[in-house]
Amino acid sequence: MPNASDLLIALRDINSQLRDVIVKQNSEFSTSTIPLPEYDTVDMQALLGTEEVAPQKSLLELVKEDQQRVQTNLDRILAEAEILLQEYDHMKNGLKI
Numbered sequence: 001m002p003n004a005s006d007l008l009i010a011l012r013d014i015n016s017q018l019r020d021v022i023v024k025q026n027s028e029f030s031t032s033t034i035p036l037p038e039y040d041t042v043d044m045q046a047l048l049g050t051e052e053v054a055p056q057k058s059l060l061e062l063v064k065e066d067q068q069r070v071q072t073n074l075d076r077i078l079a080e081a082e083i084l085l086q087e088y089d090h091m092k093n094g095l096k097i
Contacts, residue, residue, distance in 0.1 A: 007084060011081070021077060022074075
């Protein structure tokens with residue numbers, strides 16, 4: 001069973017991760033949050049033909065993937081925080097004997 005200082009360190013780490021995810025989730029679209037394609041696939045297909053151009057994901061697909069990744073990360077952090085809070089509650093109630 002972890003001691004109180006280990007639990008406090010873990011809670012602070014989870015809190016920091018949660019803040020980072022919330023900031024990222026609330027940030028606007030920018031080139032630092034979503035990678036931009038090197039070229040527009042539709043334009044290149046019109047120029048070179050469909051056989052010559054490798055398929056690429058659209059910006060909408062990239063944004064959706066990024067949002068899904070952020071949501072998955074947020075769910076993981078919240079689950080870890082819940083476990084840590086339950087451990088804290090068990091330690092706190094165990095000390096009340």
